[in-house]
Amino acid sequence: xxxxxxxxxxxxxxxxxxxxxxxxxxxxxxxxxxxxxxxxxxxxxxxxxxxxxxxxxxxxxxxxx
Amino acid sequence: xxxxxxxxxxxxxxxxxxxxxxxxxxxxxxxxxxxxxxxxxxxxxxxxxxxxxxxxxxxxxxxxxxxxxxxxxxxxxxxxxxxxxxxxxxxxxxxxxxxxxxxxxxxxxxxxxxxxxxxxxxxxxxxxxxxxxxxxxxxxxxxxxxxxxxxxxxxxxxxxxxxxxxxxxxxxxxxxxxxxxxxxxxxxxxxxxxxxxxxxxxxxxxxxxxxxxxxxxxxxxxxxxxxxxxxxxxxxxxxxxxxxxxxxxxxxxxxxxxxxxxxxxxxxxxxxxxxxxxxxxxxxxxxxxxxxxxxxxxxxxxxxxxxxxxxx
Numbered sequence: 001x002x003x004x005x006x007x008x009x010x011x012x013x014x015x016x017x018x019x020x021x022x023x024x025x026x027x028x029x030x031x032x033x034x035x036x037x038x039x040x041x042x043x044x045x046x047x048x049x050x051x052x053x054x055x056x057x058x059x060x061x062x063x064x065x
Numbered sequence: 066x067x068x069x070x071x072x073x074x075x076x077x078x079x080x081x082x083x084x085x086x087x088x089x090x091x092x093x094x095x096x097x098x099x100x101x102x103x104x105x106x107x108x109x110x111x112x113x114x115x116x117x118x119x120x121x122x123x124x125x126x127x128x129x130x131x132x133x134x135x136x137x138x139x140x141x142x143x144x145x146x147x148x149x150x151x152x153x154x155x156x157x158x159x160x161x162x163x164x165x166x167x168x169x170x171x172x173x174x175x176x177x178x179x180x181x182x183x184x185x186x187x188x189x190x191x192x193x194x195x196x197x198x199x200x201x202x203x204x205x206x207x208x209x210x211x212x213x214x215x216x217x218x219x220x221x222x223x224x225x226x227x228x229x230x231x232x233x234x235x236x237x238x239x240x241x242x243x244x245x246x247x248x249x250x251x252x253x254x255x256x257x258x259x260x261x262x263x264x265x266x267x268x269x270x271x272x273x274x275x276x277x278x279x280x281x282x283x284x285x286x287x288x289x290x291x292x293x294x295x296x297x298x299x300x301x302x303x304x305x306x307x308x309x310x311x312x313x314x315x316x317x318x319x320x321x322x323x324x325x326x327x328x329x330x331x332x333x334x335x336x337x338x339x340x341x342x343x344x345x346x347x348x349x350x351x352x353x354x355x356x357x358x359x360x361x362x363x364x365x366x367x368x369x370x371x372x373x374x375x376x377x
Contacts, residue, residue, distance in 0.1 A: 009305050012325055016320065019320050032323055
């Protein structure tokens with residue numbers, strides 16, 4: 001259960017960051033394609049998942065589309 | 066030297082100034098649990114515990130179920146049974162047990178929920194007009210009085226009295242020993258209305274596209290036109306509590322990879338890990354956050370209930 005404690009809320013969607021952090025971006029993109037996020041938004045979420053913008057990880061950010 | 070056993074069998078009959086007694090009933094709480102001694106060192110602490118316990122899941126041992134404020138109360142206690150002797154002596158043989166008939170306001174939905182307590186043996190705490198909470202003690206733990214309840218209502222109004230929206234219930238106390246000889250109280254200063262009842266919210270699978278499942282969240286009710294969907298009220302806030310959800314498939318853990326609120330379908334859109342989902346079979350169980358977790362996330366007054374469904 002500890003894995004599920006690390007989530008990112010982006011544009012109203014809660015993503016399981018801990019699950020994807022050690023995985024490949026392709027898996028994330030494929031599994032979450034139904035949200036129809038823009039390419040830029042996907043990149044932003046992926047960066048948050050990888051911790052490159054860790055300080056923003058708990059904020060409900062709006063997609064820049 | 067007095068020839069008496071009173072020293073060991075009775076108490077002195079002095080009285081403290083401002084000795085308390087029960088006031089008019091304000092509210093009743095069904096409470097089958099107990100409050101530990103460390104949690105009632107003062108009245109505010111006791112009230113805080115009851116507030117906390119009201120937000121527990123209904124399956125929790127210490128769950129508090131508040132009943133709406135009393136609007137009318139009639140003492141319907143059984144009269145003492147008396148016996149006489151032929152030369153005029155009369156005495157109480159058996160003490161009648163306390164009972165009351167109480168009226169509260171509530172609609173058809175609430176009546177259905179309350180009637181599920183009918184004739185079950187429960188424990189109840191009383192809150193009176195003197196702001197005292199009355200109960201009993203088992204050991205050092207504060208508990209409610211053993212009682213049976215029976216709720217009626219939702220009959221056609223006659224237009225002669227205040228009847229519409231009135232729920233009437235009988236409160237039958239089981240033990241005079243608890244109710245009179247071992248009654249204890251604590252005065253509370255805070256707002257007793259902070260002890261709030263929760264609404265059951267059923268989750269159900271509406272549709273799915275592979276591992277992406279649409280889950281409805283509805284309060285069951287008496288309206289033929291449909292249950293109340295809490296999506297517009299709380300959908301987004303519930304989705305934000307994704308970390309507190311968990312799921313299994315065929316008894317094995319299944320990771321949830323995202324949750325969002327689908328405002329079009331008014332559902333929770335739950336995405337399961339595609340690998341686990343495709344490889345799993347059997348029953349899917351989706352476990353929601355607890356009422357306390359929901360409350361902390363500003364989703365107040367509801368308890369989401371776990372849902373089990375066959376993998377579609």
